[in-house]
Amino acid sequence: MDAHVDKINTGKIAPVEAGCSIRLDDVQVTLSSRAGAVEILKGIDLTIGKGEAVSIVGPSGSGKTTLLMVIAGLEGATGGNVEVASQTLNGLSEDQLAVFRRDNIGIVFQSFHLIPAMTALENVAVPLELRGTPDAFDISRKQLERVGLDHRLDHYPGQLSGGEQQRVAMARALAAGANIILADEPTGNLDQETGRTIMDLLFELQAGGDTTLVLVTHDPGLAARCSRTIEIRDGLIHADSGRR
Numbered sequence: 001m002d003a004h005v006d007k008i009n010t011g012k013i014a015p016v017e018a019g020c021s022i023r024l025d026d027v028q029v030t031l032s033s034r035a036g037a038v039e040i041l042k043g044i045d046l047t048i049g050k051g052e053a054v055s056i057v058g059p060s061g062s063g064k065t066t067l068l069m070v071i072a073g074l075e076g077a078t079g080g081n082v083e084v085a086s087q088t089l090n091g092l093s094e095d096q097l098a099v100f101r102r103d104n105i106g107i108v109f110q111s112f113h114l115i116p117a118m119t120a121l122e123n124v125a126v127p128l129e130l131r132g133t134p135d136a137f138d139i140s141r142k143q144l145e146r147v148g149l150d151h152r153l154d155h156y157p158g159q160l161s162g163g164e165q166q167r168v169a170m171a172r173a174l175a176a177g178a179n180i181i182l183a184d185e186p187t188g189n190l191d192q193e194t195g196r197t198i199m200d201l202l203f204e205l206q207a208g209g210d211t212t213l214v215l216v217t218h219d220p221g222l223a224a225r226c227s228r229t230i231e232i233r234d235g236l237i238h239a240d241s242g243r244r
Contacts, residue, residue: 021085021180021212022048022071028079029066029235040066042235043080050179053206053213055223058232064216067232068182071214072105073097085180102131106173106181108202110188112165114157120144120164121153124172131176143171147201163194167201174205180212181205187222199225 029041041063048054056064069075070082073089074097082089085104092100101107114123121140128136144153147167157165166186173181183202187195199222206213215226223229231239 020047020083021050021052022046022214023083024070024080025083026080027070027077027082029063029070029075030078040235041070041077044235044237046230046237046240048212048214050212051210052228053203053226054215054228054230055226056214056216056230056232057218057220057223058238060218062232063235064232065184068184068214068216071180072107072182073100102127102176104178104180106176106178108166108169108173108181108183108186110185112157112162112169112189114165114168116157119154119156120149120160120168120171123157123168124175127172127176133176140171140175143175144168146174146205147171161194162190163198166190166194166198170198170202170205179210180214183213183215185216185218187219 024044024046027041027044027046028039031038031040044067056067058064066075070077071084073082073084073092077090085100087100087104089097089100115126118126121137121144124140124143125136128139133139141150141153144150144167147170149164149167149171152160152164155164157168160168166189170186181202186202187198190198202213203225205211213226215222217223229239229241230237
């Protein structure tokens with residue numbers, strides 16, 4: 001059997017260059033529609049190093065969010081290779097991808113995706129409990145303290161402001177020790193001051209260790225805060241301020 005095919009089918013660790021956190025080789029995503037095939041990503045070649053802060057910019061419909069979803073293993077590539085955190089994602093089952101995300105990826109969406117019937121502490125602890133972490137609530141409490149919500153542990157999402165809910169979502173993303181944070185317009189539903197506070201916190205957390213941050217944004221100011229900006233147009237990389 002071809003070694004490359006065997007690697008994909010078994011989900012074995014792929015050899016990735018030292019210091020590389022994300023590598024995409026000729027990645028394509030084509031979706032079916034009533035009008036025929038729609039090419040979303042048309043051949044993306046991208047390498048992001050460990051600890052980089054990278055912004056993804058471009059017009060609506062250009063493929064930014066799809067690119068983020070491919071990196072997270074939430075959208076499968078229809079062509080090319082996807083390697084994230086030393087793992088080849090091509091060919092992994094849904095269960096394998098779920099385990100991969102649990103162990104490596106923190107995702108912060110524009111919408112907070114909190115469970116209304118659970119407190120802030122419980123919302124953060126859920127992923128840890130699902131993986132069988134024995135001290136899930138202690139870890140969750142520390143992460144909520146880290147984002148300044150130690151006084152809101154027992155409050156439900158409906159009792160929290162938008163900024164506080166986004167902090168809970170961030171704490172949840174960080175609680176499992178994810179080394180890659182993917183953020184998709186995380187301040188889109190927040191007022192300007194609250195959004196700035198949230199992003200200050202996110203960049204502070206990213207700068208404090210070896211965490212890789214990939215941020216999809218329409219905000220030029222936020223993009224400029226990253227060490228590198230990648231512009232996507234019509235499913236292709238149009239510009240890369242720090243091509244590796």
